[in-house]
Amino acid sequence: MEQSPYPSGTVRNLLNTRQVTPKTKEVLQQRLEATNPFSKPSFFDEAAFAILQAVATQLISQVEVEPIALALALDERLTKGTGDGWRYNTMPPDSRAHQLGLQGLEESAKLLFSRGFIFLTETEQDAVLQAVQQGKAPGTIWETLPSKRYFEELLVELTEVYYSQPLAQETIGYVGMADAQGWQAIGLNQLEHWEPQRLTDAVIDAVEIEADTKQPSSSTDPQKQVTPPIVTSYSLDSPVDAVVIGTGAGGAPLLARLAQAGLSVVALEAGEFWNPAQDFATDERSQSKLFWTDERLSAGEDPIAFGNNNSGIGVGGSTLHYTAYVPRPQPDDFHLHRDFGVGVDWAISYEDLKPYYEEVERVLGVSGPSPYLWEPDRTPYPLPPLPLNGAAQLMERGCQALGIQTSPAANAALSAPYFQPGVGWRSTCTNRGFCQAGCSVGAKASMDVTFIPLALEHGAEVRSNCFVTRLETDANGRISAVVYVQKGQEKRQPCRSLFLCAGAIESPRLLLLNNLANSSGQIGRNFMAHPGVQVWGQFPEEVRPYKGIPGGLISEDTHRPRDADFAGGYLLQSIGVMPVTYASQLTRGLGLWGDRLRSHMFGYNHTAGINILGECLPYKHNYLELSNEKDDRGLPKPRIHFTNGENERRMTIHAEALMRQIWSAAGAESLWTFSRNAHTIGTCRMGTDPTQAVVDPDGRSFDVPNLYIMDNSIFPSALSVNPALTLMALSLRVADRFLQQAQLGEV
Incomplete structure (x- = not known):
């Protein structure tokens, strides 16, 4: 498949237009300005963090964008103690699983190649990761931590972090955040009137979009949203x-x-x-606040994913x-x-x-x-x-x-x-x-x-x-x-x-x-x-x-x-x-x-x-x-x-x-x-x-x-x-x- 039809800079320009709602703009600009790739970890020690960074580099190919600090995002989440609402019953608690998993990767690297993971060539690192993914990696850690499940959870999280980044989304041609006025061209082979039609088109001019865009309809006007006042208050003293x-x-x-x-x-x-008009962004990651994230343990041969799959709050x-x-x-x-x-x-x-x-x-x-x-x-x-x-x-x-x-x-x-x-x-x-x-x-x-x-x-x-x-x-x-x-x-x-x-x-x-x-x-x-x-x-x-x-x-x-x-x-x-x-x-x-x-x-x-x-x-x-x-x-x-x-x-x-x-x-x-x-x-x-x-x-x-x-x-x-x-x-x-x-x- 072809690469994105959107030139570099499309998303940053869009954030300066009325195509993007104020809440969406706030969330995405914070993410663009957020993680400093040179920040030090809080959850992992420096040795473990170095392994995690090397793993993230191998798992997520960041060719088209400036490097996104994926390992640091995981470190920050574990520091906060937040989760996605469930885990496999065969896995230990999240924080313990990630500590053990990195130890297991290091142990497998030494058993397979007699060197620590960060000292391996890219080909050797790939071999270790493939062995872990397939459940064939050597080492005592994997006797207690299911390597296939650990690899799956690590890969999914790093992937979600990466594709939540607006610049990564730009590389795959996603500009869904620019929906303040919705979409008119929703059928096959259709683009909105303001979208570039070819990869060779010039970078979108924010001023042109602003001038060429219809005024927002009442459907996007927060003042038109129905947010009823809570006017009744019953006593805690009476039934x-x-x-x-x-x-x-x-x-x-x-x-x-x-x-x-x-x-x-x-x-x-x-x-x-x-208040959806004010509180909801067109951004999957920030909208995880709508999912039930208190952890549930999922067991059986076909364990159910909870959180965003079926549970709301x-x-x-x-x-x-x-x-x-x-x-x-x-x-x-x-x-x-x-x-x-x-x-x-x-x-x-x-x-x-x-x-x-x-x-x-x-x-x-x-x-x-x-x-x-x-x-x-x-x-x-x-x-x-x-x-x-x-x-x-x-x-x-x-x-x-x-x-x-x-x-x-x-x-x-x-x-x-x-x-x-x-x-x-x-x-x-x-x-x-x-x-x-x-x-x-x-x-x-x-x-x-x-x-x-x-x-x-x-x-x-x-x-x-x-x-x-x-x-x-x-x-x-x-x-x-x-x-x-x-x-x-x-x-x-x-x-x-x-x-x-x-x-x-x-x-x-x-x-x-x-x-x-x-x-x-x-x-x-x-x-x-x-x-x-x-x-x-x-x-x-x-x-x-x-x-x-x-x-x-x-x-x-x-x-x-x-x-x-x-x-x-x-x-x-x-x-x-x-x-x-x-x-x-x-x-x-x-x-x-x-x-x-x-x-x-x-x-x-x-x-x-x-x-x-x-x-x-x-x-x-x-x-x-x-x-x-x-x-x-x-x-x-x-x-x-x-x-x-x-x-x-x-x-x-x-x-x-x-x-x-x-x-x-x-x-x-x-x-x-x-x-x-x-x-x-x-x-x-x-x-x-x-x-x-x-x-x-x-x-x-x-x-x-x-x-x-x-x-x-x-x-x-x-x-x-x-x-x-x-x-x-x-x-x-x-x-x-x-x-x-x-x-x-x-x-």
């Missing part, structure tokens, strides 16, 4: 009607519904209450960084066991949730096709579909060649201005493609711009930066108060009812920590994660995968494949991708480094992906438990065991083969597969049998009568679609059932 723990797709809708009914409701959120929860892909499940998703004899059927049906799906789609302002190909009589979506980006157009091309039906996908992002009662006008999507790292214009229907403002308008209180540690009960076994820590101070909120909406990891963790609601022994059991294998390819056309809604196209022809040797099915989805995410997956999936990584990333702008979202069965061997290792609060870290079953493996093989056919038919080259599982599901199962389930069909605990659980932990089966829409619909249903029971005096 409120309900406390809601968590403000994501499970907690926010019921919070609004309860507040609308006139109840006194307090929501506790572990993260910040952001902040008012709005994971919807702050979800891709807004909101397909409905099909009716038969709810009775998998009836149809296939495996898994578990839901205690409610599609028809029970159908009116709630319609309501949620109206509130969010879902953009989608009408009629919908796989359910023609569905109530029309509020808005027409968003335009198809490059990846969607290429998937459409490949599917047409194979006779596979496709459709523009339903996305919770606005294809036109939309008036939402209780919130006001929300602005149109600007195609900036940054959904997975936070929408700064309010077009994506995350909970902070939809249900949360509605809840606040009706008197709910949202308290941010509140980490819940204890649940108090009275003599009758009912929840009487919630104890939480806010900015270092322990507080206690009495309540009459509790809605636990903290997600499929933190909800069971909190219940296990408090030894509550577990007479069935099912809390933490039945953990599921959707098969989500991806196939990537590179095309002669320029795709520019950072533009447009990431999941523009869908096919549900594979919902129940005729040639399947597995239960259930999956959907197909086109995917765009941001550069750091792509580089990270590339190194984790293929293990590329050095010149091979550099060469592949030159093709970033020609890259497109397809992935699946498939059914996952519940198994006894997949579960969450409390580990013996403590977090910074002194609480046991959760350990999650996950291994794909035979059904998931067969589904993945089937899907990968089909996606490769689609991409080949579309003209892709350099195909590669990234194996993954997505979302966190199960662990507090819903059902009708108190010995096999944690909550009843209304989300109510069988053991604690005023405890309700409402997040994806209560899903009996995974469903073969993304969970967000079902979560929101189920949340409204749980709230309505609670209100009905309260009217009858049954709460």
Whole structure:
């Protein structure tokens, strides 16, 4: 692939224009001016740091840019003690792993070449690194530290640091930070009017861009953003009607519904209450603040990556960084066991949730096709579909060649201005493609711009930066108060009812920590994660995968494949991708480094992906438990065991083969597969049998009568679609059932 069409200096010039938002400019300029390559390390001693610098030089080829201090960035992170939210259960804590790993590299170098690592030739250093990557390096260190895992984590981190640098992004033709007014040219082989068309073009003149750019639309004007004031404040001395723990797709809708009914409701959120227009930068690294980064231990044969893969923090929860892909499940998703004899059927049906799906789609302002190909009589979506980006157009091309039906996908992002009662006008999507790292214009229907403002308008209180540690009960076994820590101070909120909406990891963790609601022994059991294998390819056309809604196209022809040797099915989805995410997956999936990584990333702008979202069965061997290792609060870290079953493996093989056919038919080259599982599901199962389930069909605990659980932990089966829409619909249903029971005096 050709190198970047952008001359050196493009990004620095762009930062002086209105193409870049103030927050993005602030973040990127700080990074450009940050690390002094001659600074001394704080975490590593000088000998270890010298080894790390030599390793970084070999792993990351920095030919086109002034050297970026990669080793120092790792040293600074370890000094701060921050992480990305998870680690392999077989690995020691991060700081110890990196110390041991460098010792292991030094030991292997001496055993293989009789000299320390920094004294080896580049060829010899490569040989040591290859041996470590392949798990074949000699030395006693590797008897206790898995060399392949250590190498993977080191390579991924250095790669993420490098491709987070604006000058490195410039070399691969990425100027996604220049999206203050969004993108108009999102299709194949399209450039914005201000972009240079050839490598030989002159360096962009910042003044010309300024003059040639349209004025920012209202969608990017921070003054137009909806950031409701928090006007209600309930006393810590008196009980409120309900406390809601968590403000994501499970907690926010019921919070609004309860507040609308006139109840006194307090929501506790572990993260910040952001103002996206002011606080969100178009920069993946800085937006990691939206991911849950308290460390989780990942075990099993297919350990799950947490953090940016599936876990959010902040008012709005994971919807702050979800891709807004909101397909409905099909009716038969709810009775998998009836149809296939495996898994578990839901205690409610599609028809029970159908009116709630319609309501949620109206509130969010879902953009989608009408009629919908796989359910023609569905109530029309509020808005027409968003335009198809490059990846969607290429998937459409490949599917047409194979006779596979496709459709523009339903996305919770606005294809036109939309008036939402209780919130006001929300602005149109600007195609900036940054959904997975936070929408700064309010077009994506995350909970902070939809249900949360509605809840606040009706008197709910949202308290941010509140980490819940204890649940108090009275003599009758009912929840009487919630104890939480806010900015270092322990507080206690009495309540009459509790809605636990903290997600499929933190909800069971909190219940296990408090030894509550577990007479069935099912809390933490039945953990599921959707098969989500991806196939990537590179095309002669320029795709520019950072533009447009990431999941523009869908096919549900594979919902129940005729040639399947597995239960259930999956959907197909086109995917765009941001550069750091792509580089990270590339190194984790293929293990590329050095010149091979550099060469592949030159093709970033020609890259497109397809992935699946498939059914996952519940198994006894997949579960969450409390580990013996403590977090910074002194609480046991959760350990999650996950291994794909035979059904998931067969589904993945089937899907990968089909996606490769689609991409080949579309003209892709350099195909590669990234194996993954997505979302966190199960662990507090819903059902009708108190010995096999944690909550009843209304989300109510069988053991604690005023405890309700409402997040994806209560899903009996995974469903073969993304969970967000079902979560929101189920949340409204749980709230309505609670209100009905309260009217009858049954709460």
